[in-house]
Amino acid sequence: MEKQTVTIYDVAREAAVSMATVSRVVNGNPNVKPATRKKVLEVIDRLDYRPNAVARGLASKKTTTVGVIIPDVTNIYFSSLARGIDDIAMMYKYNIILTNSDENGGKEVQVLNTLMAKQVDGIIFMGNQVTDELREEFKRSKAPVVLAGSVDSEKAQPSVNIDYVAAVAEAVKNLIDHGNQKIAFVSGSMDEAINHDYRLKGYKKALKDAGIAYDDKLVFETDYTYKAGQSLEPALSAAGATAAFVGDDELAAGVMNGLTDAGVDVPGEFEVITSNDTKLTELVRPKMSSITQPLYDIGAVAMRLLTKLMNNETVEENTVILPYGLMKRSSTK
Amino acid sequence: MEKQTVTIYDVAREAAVSMATVSRVVNGNPNVKPATRKKVLEVIDRLDYRPNAVARGLASKKTTTVGVIIPDVTNIYFSSLARGIDDIAMMYKYNIILTNSDENGGKEVQVLNTLMAKQVDGIIFMGNQVTDELREEFKRSKAPVVLAGSVDSEKAQPSVNIDYVAAVAEAVKNLIDHGNQKIAFVSGSMDEAINHDYRLKGYKKALKDAGIAYDDKLVFETDYTYKAGQSLEPALSAAGATAAFVGDDELAAGVMNGLTDAGVDVPGEFEVITSNDTKLTELVRPKMSSITQPLYDIGAVAMRLLTKLMNNETVEENTVILPYGLMKRSSTK
DNA sequence: CTTTGATATGAAAGCGTTTTCAATGTTGCG
């Protein structure tokens, strides 16, 4: 016994009106006489009619769902953005199809294709390796795409970010001002635009402004994992670094704990500043100083921007830059 | 200039076959002569045809998407489950519509309704307050529902969990074995079945087995937040507790840091054991001892179970219990 | 050559909405 579904046709019959009229009242179209509206509403209630969104999507060519591509939900930086995205989406009556990409180009392309097949009205992309192939897919997509907390050197897509170059430069300057001369730059893969094209640029800028020579022995490219950070200590010490700028909070926690476990005093002998100001910065001891950024808002604003784009509203600025800050906690002097 | 979409009809025309045949090759139906299959495939490639999943969903009554209701993606316990869910979903060609509920009953019911309107093929629910209304919605849903890492005292739905009662009892026994007599029980809302009906039961069991009287002054009901845990110290000390079982890792981190900040030595003067074995346990110092549970697997198994249910396969056991363990780190003696 | 039993294919009816366009009602006004 399959559960019977009641359709718009059933409602029309019971209410003795046409499907068109039922459709109108369901969609809040004002061109319906109050009396018939009431009558239809009663039948809808009595039959417990629920519009089928799939049929609706086919007929109207709008699904009120957007695709969200995220490197890994388990990464608190990204999940914070995702929360902002979902809240605003819900506010605007959209749903989110969420997929993890592991920043794997092939997977991203594939996911993008299934999202487009599912006729999502828009897409929010997180990830910092926008390959040519991906860019090509974005272009051919009829659904607008916005990058959230992610950069593409080509700047072809609308996006929401902070000014990474300036933020990192300021963070590194802070370290320099404390007397550090050998400052490590530790980040994830240099294949990511955000690392090679933004953070590293800010790092170099700060060094240059202070008249310190850039030394690529101080650049550590690794994974965004706690373990990776933790095992970095010997190398960090060997390079003679006395401070580090780190591109991810979990990684930074690893670096810091690795240092501490090796008997290095943070911040006494080694200062650490991280990038994302997630909850993690407050959990570890010492608490980590960090660049601050409005994580939730980045997601929220990206979604808001997307709603405008999906609505064909003209938007003043396609690439929005949110303010950042520097939060001094206890991992720096 | 709207981007033109090519339909199955276009392909059929170009390949000089019927839509039915195109549909067959697209769906891998074997009843197609290799020669015509090849011909159709070529046209598909040439026209860059992509099947419209919405139309497909309407015609076939299957959307290959499942709804996932999660209290908060930002909570690493749940996001870990979500990762398992998504991976398995992808493996079986499903997509996930993810929505945050904040464990808010009203929101959950509403979300459930929009998921059903969107004709999801199945639903995975996370959250521990299954109200009557919710249970009612589950029942009327034509899509199967499975609970992941969440319990309902009524046990009406298929679910995947660990044996919380036994796990907590074991954890608390461990604390007792270390000589603690006054052990605090700190958890989130007692409205959650997992707390009042499982964890607390395990806690009481352990006490009883050891001949220790239950004292509700030692039960602390609070939020699942770091701050909440951190500000618990005075109360904990006032109650004379020398150890605590905590129901959430972030909360536990707060409790521990609050203690430490107040000059209480962990584990010397106060032992802490937590519940979820997320990454957080390794980030804090001292590292937290914890009940261990296969987070990713709970999600993965839940999704796998759901695929069977959606497929109308008969499943041997509807409520699966995965193994748990106890991981001794440095927050206990 | 027929017959037969697969094997391949096509026609057309849905799937449950939205939307266009025409038809019908209603109201106000001279």
Add this chain to the structure above:
DNA sequence: CGCAACATTGAAAACGCTTTCATATCAAAG
């Protein structure tokens, strides 16, 4: 009372696919 102008309603055509059922084709067997 007659008519223009506007407010309501309905019929039916999409939307892009799957699926059923009937037809056509074909190789092997008689």
